[in-house]
Amino acid sequence: MSTDNSSATLNLTLSENLQSLLQSYRQMQMPMGQYVSFILIPSIGFFVVTVVLSLVLSFPMMVRVPIPLLGSLALFSAVFYPKILLSQRQRQLDNRFHLMVTHMTILSTTKIDRMEVFRTLADDDEYGELSNELRRIVELVDTWNQSLDDALRRRSNEVPSETLADFFERLAYTMGAGQSLREYLLTEQEQILENYATVYESSLENIEVMKDLYLSMVLSMTFALVFAVVLPVLTGTEPTLTVSAVILLYIFVQTGFFLAMRSLSPYDPLWYHPDEKPSAVESTITRSFYVGVGLTGILLVLSVTGITGLSPIGLPTLIPGISTLPLPFYAVIPVTPLLIPGLVLNKAEKRVKARDQEFPSFIRALGTTEAVKQSTSSDVLSTLRNKDFGPLSENIDDLYKRLNMRIEPVEAWRYFTADCRSYLIQTFSEMYLMGREMGGNPQLLGELISENMNRVLQLREQRKQATTTLIGLLYGMTAASTFAFFIGLEVVNVLSNLGLDLNTSAGVDVGQIIRPDVYNIPLIEFLLVVVIMFSAMLSALMVRTVDGGHKVNTYMHFVLLSWISSLVAIFTRWLINTFLAVG
Incomplete structure (x- = not known):
């Protein structure tokens, strides 16, 4: 049964x-x-x-x-x-459902009617596919003369997102029953935030599962690659083809896990990049990027021409007292200047995160003070700019100066968000500014925005912890995998030399047992260097994807992982040779 x-x-x-x-x-x-x-x-x-x-x-x-x-x-x-x-x-x-609902809530507290709320959000391309859905609802109402609750109910049956479908269905029911959009959204704020937190935390839990799977698969592929390096010395098969095939499979597996990490990571960008309003921070990052890439290009040319013999000037000539370099250094030294933009970006990113931490307190204080004093933002900022909001204080002072110079408030706030370079600050500042322009209560706006942003910041702390554990895993796996790769290579190298010594000294034909003649040791070492560099690149991309930071942040981890791999490779070969020499 x-x-x-x-x-x-x-x-x-x-x-x-x-x-x-x-x-x-x-x-x-x-x-x-x-x-x-x-x-x-x-x-x-x-x-x-x-x-x-x-x-x-x-x-x-x-x-x-x-x-x-x-x-x-x-x-x-x-x-x-x-x-x-x-x-x-x-x-x-x-991904942007909670931001859209927060924006809708803020608009619903103003003096515009409910259809104008939907039209405003439908015209905002910031929400991507959500804007398209709202545009379809507006079209059903304006073009096909359907009621708003009927249009919502119809779209709830078409959208692939259960969260959005449930929201449309409940909104259609409550509005059909006579409840106002403002009352419904204010009542649903807590539940919407909890749903968003549940989805966010679920994504982080999925990443934890993927990390365990990644650890298991990389260990398996590492064993397979070491096996592919060592086995031909006994079987006599072509090692280059075998090693190349396993390396391709290894790269394929790592690429698959990177794509899986990217699809599972919650959408929560840190940076805001307005093309029309460049800032000093963006200029500094751009200059450091060109310097790092330029030096990398020069060193790469020297590395390639030096190792191939096309030029007498190579990397060893740049280092006093060094005539030859181990092969891994020819790969890792050229990429080292990429550390320059990585470090510059890392410092700037910490300031963006610090501004995010201060913004909820600032926007709540701004809204409350505006409501109490019944004054403009410029008058309130004359007092708030003297308070300590950390790295955000300088931006608040610049905002006050622009408003005091009678610059258009919209432009002044957009310069403020451009200087902050924070996605959350830009999004919530636009909401506050639009709500104030449409007659919303500043205290209510400040409290809504502060509550929503604090919840996102709490979730970001959990994401930071997940990123930290991922970094530890990737750095440890990089060192362990490289150690295993080059132990296999050095064992084969030692067996090859041992076979030659036995053939020449004792007259024993070890070719029946050990087949060292099938190996091209420099080529195998080159393939292993390629795989550890590619692994370092994918690991750095994984960190950046899970972290949600700037793309240039990848360079710092790529350089550090490359150096760890190279140093472990050189140390492993030295260690094996030392032990065998002592033996």
Whole structure:
């Protein structure tokens, strides 16, 4: 009986997944027949070709196995791409949902009617896919003469996001029952924040699970690569092809985990980049970037020309007393100048985070004081600018000066957000400014914004802890993997030399046991250096993705991880040689 129940449950699950997949095909912009003809059928043909090649080619098994994996990846991507596309749309709807609802709440407290609230948000491209959904609701009301609650109920059945669908459904019900938009949104604020926190924390928990999976997979791939390096010395198979195939698989696995981390990380950008209003911080970061990349380019040319013998000037000539360098240094020294923009950015990013911490107190004080004194922002800022708001104090003082010089308030506030360079400060400042212009209560606006931003900052602390543990994991795995790689390489190198010594001194034919002649040790070492540099790059990208910071922040971790890998590689080879020499 239990077997029948399990079978029925399995069939029901498969049926639901199949229906969900077909629904995603129907919601594509491309017609289903066209997608099947031009994408799905060619991917099936490519998969069949890769399977046939893996059976026909006479390469070793470790080289042939990845070939059909490539075809299966293409087929899997083609079959599930519509589902992935729908999931991405769902994430876009969920990512900025709490900000959109906060903005809607602020607008609802002003003197405009409820349809104008929806029109205002529909015209704001900041919310991306959410703006498109609100635009569809406005179109149903204005063009097709539907009531707002009917339009909301209709769109709730179409959107892929359960959170947004539930919000539309409840909003349609309450408005149909006669409750005002303002009352409903003020009542729902706490629940919306809790829902957002639940989704955010769920994403962080998924990242924790992915870290454990990543640790297991990297350990497995490290073992496979060491096995691929050492095994040919006993079997006589071509080691270069074997090692190259495992390296490609290793890179493929790491790339997959990076993409998974990027898809699972909560959307919570730190930086704000207005192109029309550059700041001194942005100029400093840009200059440091050009300096770092320029020096890296010069050192890279010296490294390549020196190691290939195309130029007498190489990296060793730049270091007094050094005639030769270990191979890993030829890879890591050229990228070292990238540390310059990384450190500059890291310092600037700390100031942005410090401004975020002070902004809730500032906006609450501004709103409360404006309501009590019944005065303008300029008059209130004349007092607030003398209070200590940390790194934000300088920006508040500049805002007061611009408003006092009779600069248009909108422009003054936009210069303020541009100087702060914070995404949250820019978003919530725009909400406050728009709410004040439309006659909203400044005290209520300040309290709403402060409460929402404090909740986001609390979640960011949890994200910071998750990032810290990820950094520790990646740095530890980088050192451990490099140690294992180069132990395998040095063991093969020692066995090769041992075989030569035995052949020449004792006249023993060790070629029946050890086959060192199949190895090109410098080439194997070069491939290992390539994989540790690529691993350092992907690990740095993972840190930046989970952290949510500036892209240039990747450079600092990339340089540090590269140096750790290179030093561990050199130390490992020295250690093995020392022990064997002592032995």
